[in-house]
Amino acid sequence: METATRDHIPPTPPYDGNGEPRDFFEDDRMKAFLREEDLPQVDGMIDSVTASWIVRRLKRQDDAIAEINKQAEFEIAKIRGAAAAIIKTHECKKQWIMDRYQFPLRTFAEAMLEGAKEKSVKLLSGVVGFRRKPYSFTGTITDQSKAVTFMRALGHSEAVKEVVNWSAIKDLIEVKDGRVVCAETGEVLDFLSVTETPEDTVFYIK
Numbered sequence: 751m752e753t754a755t756r757d758h759i760p761p762t763p764p765y766d767g768n769g770e771p772r773d774f775f776e777d778d779r780m781k782a783f784l785r786e787e788d789l790p791q792v793d794g795m796i797d798s799v800t801a802s803w804i805v806r807r808l809k810r811q812d813d814a815i816a817e818i819n820k821q822a823e824f825e826i827a828k829i830r831g832a833a834a835a836i837i838k839t840h841e842c843k844k845q846w847i848m849d850r851y852q853f854p855l856r857t858f859a860e861a862m863l864e865g866a867k868e869k870s871v872k873l874l875s876g877v878v879g880f881r882r883k884p885y886s887f888t889g890t891i892t893d894q895s896k897a898v899t900f901m902r903a904l905g906h907s908e909a910v911k912e913v914v915n916w917s918a919i920k921d922l923i924e925v926k927d928g929r930v931v932c933a934e935t936g937e938v939l940d941f942l943s944v945t946e947t948p949e950d951t952v953f954y955i956k
Contacts, residue, residue, distance in 0.1 A: 856953045876956055883952045887925055889944035891916060896941035904934065 790800045859878045862871045870879025891897045897919060904922060923942065924933045930942040 852953070859953065878953070880951050880953055883947075883950045885947065885949040887944045887946045889916060889920070889930070889942050891919070891941060892943050893941035896939075900932070900939065900941070904932075 790796075790803055792800070796804075855878060859871050859880070863869065863879070868879075869881065870877050901919065901922075919942070922933055923930055923939060925931075925944055925946055928946075930939045930944055931937060932939060
């Protein structure tokens, strides 16, 4: 079997996915591949022996890729495990610092911002300040059959399957005087239970 020259190998796309020029034949691994492999010459119709050779070599590359990916996943899993332990340590350190210094840091920020329009203090290492946290509420559906009836009555059948999700119903309701009501009709909805979070000013560090 004759060994192919560069001219006998079908051309590859001239650019990679990033638009950069690509030339596989300048890669050292490819040069070694071309030296070691007995590449068949292809100038027209190939026979079954050549076809088998091509498929066999393609499968060999697929097997090599799969094995490398398997090894990489194993190594990545080990790295992630080690990283998780290190991250946990840093999280514990961060929590300790927050528990120990958040109050004096907040007191400092309040003193610096007293009488000022600004809501934050710029430091060499970051920013501390205050931001408004809007009112919100979360809840659960305690009676699915009533929830389904409610949604269908308002024309939201597309959100109803066998059950109603909280995300589908939340925008249709509001809380008044501690009771959950339909925002459109004012109907009291006794099949919902909510937990309210009042508007507040929260201290932040970034």
